[in-house]
Amino acid sequence: MGLSKKRDLTQVELITKRPIEDERRIPFDTAEPPPEVIRVIQEQGLSQNKIEGWVAVPAINPPLERISRRKIETRGRVDAVQLLESLLNEPVLEGTLRTIDVLNGCGHHCDTCLADAALPSKMFTVESLDRLFSDERFLNMLQFDSLRIGSSGDILDHPQASEIIKMMLEKTTSIDRKNLSKEGKHHKIKIFTNYRPNLERQLDELIQMAQENPDRIRLTISLPFNRKDTVNKAFVEYAQEREGLIGKHNIDDQGNFKGRISFGEKAGLKNIGIQDVRHPMVLFMTGRILSDEVNAGRVPEWDKVEVDRETSFEDRGFSKTYLNADALWLMVYATPYESHTGRVFTPLSPDNVKAFSHLPYHSDFPTPSNWPGGKAMSMSHQEARRLRSEMANSGKPMKNTVVVG
Ligand code: SF4
Numbered sequence: 001m002g003l004s005k006k007r008d009l010t011q012v013e014l015i016t017k018r019p020i021e022d023e024r025r026i027p028f029d030t031a032e033p034p035p036e037v038i039r040v041i042q043e044q045g046l047s048q049n050k051i052e053g054w055v056a057v058p059a060i061n062p063p064l065e066r067i068s069r070r071k072i073e074t075r076g077r078v079d080a081v082q083l084l085e086s087l088l089n090e091p092v093l094e095g096t097l098r099t100i101d102v103l104n105g106c107g108h109h110c111d112t113c114l115a116d117a118a119l120p121s122k123m124f125t126v127e128s129l130d131r132l133f134s135d136e137r138f139l140n141m142l143q144f145d146s147l148r149i150g151s152s153g154d155i156l157d158h159p160q161a162s163e164i165i166k167m168m169l170e171k172t173t174s175i176d177r178k179n180l181s182k183e184g185k186h187h188k189i190k191i192f193t194n195y196r197p198n199l200e201r202q203l204d205e206l207i208q209m210a211q212e213n214p215d216r217i218r219l220t221i222s223l224p225f226n227r228k229d230t231v232n233k234a235f236v237e238y239a240q241e242r243e244g245l246i247g248k249h250n251i252d253d254q255g256n257f258k259g260r261i262s263f264g265e266k267a268g269l270k271n272i273g274i275q276d277v278r279h280p281m282v283l284f285m286t287g288r289i290l291s292d293e294v295n296a297g298r299v300p301e302w303d304k305v306e307v308d309r310e311t312s313f314e315d316r317g318f319s320k321t322y323l324n325a326d327a328l329w330l331m332v333y334a335t336p337y338e339s340h341t342g343r344v345f346t347p348l349s350p351d352n353v354k355a356f357s358h359l360p361y362h363s364d365f366p367t368p369s370n371w372p373g374g375k376a377m378s379m380s381h382q383e384a385r386r387l388r389s390e391m392a393n394s395g396k397p398m399k400n401t402v403v404v405g
Pocket of ligand 1: 110
């Protein structure tokens with residue numbers, strides 16, 4: 001599907017957030033669960049009031065305007081143990097969790113964002129995260145091969161980011177040892193952060209930690225695709241001042257930087273990658289995206305990007321869990337017809353977790369041992385193609401958040 005499909009989007013939402021009238025509720029209508037999930041809800045007899053709502057973005061009552069970090073630090077403190085306490089003894093959750101954000105949104109607010117991240121209003125306290133990671137019940141909840149930090153948020157929005165990573169590294173030593181003896185591989189902490197000039201000192205700390213722990217840490221530094229390339233230009237200067245950060249593919253025979261950093265670029269440093277999202281292969285056609293006019297030819301292959309990719313259909317209904325400072329969420333993969341972020345979320349609770357565990361767990365990751373839904377099976381390409389054209393022809397609007405002007 002090319003340009004015409006993009007221009008035919010029937011439901012284009014401008015980037016404005018609606019006011020939330022009822023402070024106690026998440027708006028129910030930002031995403032809808034795919035049919036596979038509805039089937040489980042019905043089979044397991046879950047009533048609507050046992051489900052808190054379905055949202056495209058994992059945030060409860062996100063602020064309508066940016067609030068200061070100082071305010072978040074003082075008024076938005078969340079005790080991680082308290083938030084999770086009611087689910088820590090739940091056996092079906094054993095070995096399920098592999099993705100965490102330490103805030104409930106993202107202060108970086110890139111113009112394009114696969115997660116269409118909300119602005120943050122809360123953050124976990126370091127002290128409570130330390131208690132959580134000291135709790136065997138929580139460690140049992142983690143997947144044994146890796147832990148990803150950064151999905152709908154950025155660790156560097158937390159003032160004690162490097163302290164948190166250091167703590168996570170230490171507290172997961174037992175998981176690392178187990179994985180090493182069982183699978184012959186280290187447990188990895190995978191950090192995803194988006195470069196910002198005002199956070200260079202903190203990024204330096206992460207880079208140093210990654211260099212000191214090459215077997216345990218993988219660091220991906222992303223560069224945003226914004227209306228203006230100011231941040232990207234600042235990164236090039238930053239990277240050029242740090243030896244080995246720019247990979248050899250981007251250096252010419254004379255040792256000079258060639259120009260733009262390409263997508264998926266391996267930095268010169270072993271376990272650090274640089275990801276410039278100004279590339280059509282990146283998933284920026286869901287979530288928050290730039291209009292054709294704002295792109296204005298900067299990504300020349302833009303017109304070839306497919307909005308509803310086949311993989312979205314192949315993986316529809318796959319589930320996993322995700323923790324941020326608002327909730328432990330059930331994250332279900334969806335298509336752009338159900339959610340503009342390609343994922344739908346609902347908070348997990350003792351009342352709904354058993355029923356939701358009958359959903360298949362995402363096949364790209366280890367299948368948790370007590371998860372009755374088992375490992376998800378991808379739909380065949382053929383079946384996915386058929387479903388995709390059915391949806392395209394059904395007249396159902398494709399959802400999207402388009403940033404204009
Ligand atoms: S792309 Fe990443 S850093 Fe940027 S707003 Fe989204 S979650 Fe935050």
